[in-house]
Amino acid sequence: MMLTIPTALTLFRIVLIPVMVIVFYSSMENARFWAAVIFTVGALTDWLDGWIARRFNMYSAFGAFLDPVADKLAVAAALFIVVQAHPTIWLTLLSAVIVGREITISALREWMAEIGARGAVAVAWVGKLKTIVQMVAIVALLIGPSLWLGPHLPALPAQALGEWLLALAAALTLWSGADYLRAAWPSFARDGR
DSSP states (O other): OOOOHHHHHHHHHHHHHHHHHHHHHSOSTTHHHHHHHHHHHHHHHHHHHHHHHHHTTOOOHHHHHHHHHHHHHHHHHHHHHHHHHSOOHHHHHHHHHHHHHHHHHHHHHHHHHHTTOGGGGOOOHHHHHHHHHHHHHHHHHHHOSOBOOOTTSOOBOHHHHHHHHHHHHHHHHHHHHHHHHHHHHHHHHHHTO
8 A cells, every 4th residue: 555645644643643632731831832733733734635635636545534533533632631621511511512423423424335325424514614613613722721912912712712612613513413414314214223
């Protein structure tokens, strides 16, 4: 198997996950900020590997499998550490909705592929919007509680902004999850179980 550039970027994104966790918990100055930077780099490589794969026709079966796994691992790890750092019922419930939806939709896609109907559960615009909002929310939560913008500017309330954006991401998560289930429902009904 030849390693394509998009797949190498995906593997790099997976390697960044433990680095992000270690930096977040380290005693280095501005550790949370640097963990957010690492998460952002990972999110940008997700966009970049997809663009390279489409632009230069560098698709591989391994890359197609690994890309969504890397996304879900990065999001879950980031949500785990922000919930641990700020353990509120609100943040925990929102994170549980997001992680639970990812598990459910992954299982649904696997089942749909097994019955030859994977195309029925393609990613829609609401899923893409959810991903963008979710990534921005996680970056803000990793930075939290606030981000100093300069001597003459008020600090950005990163934690509060992140929580509200995560609430929006959770709502979009439920919406896109319902869309996936609605698209798959005819296959469930035909199966008779």
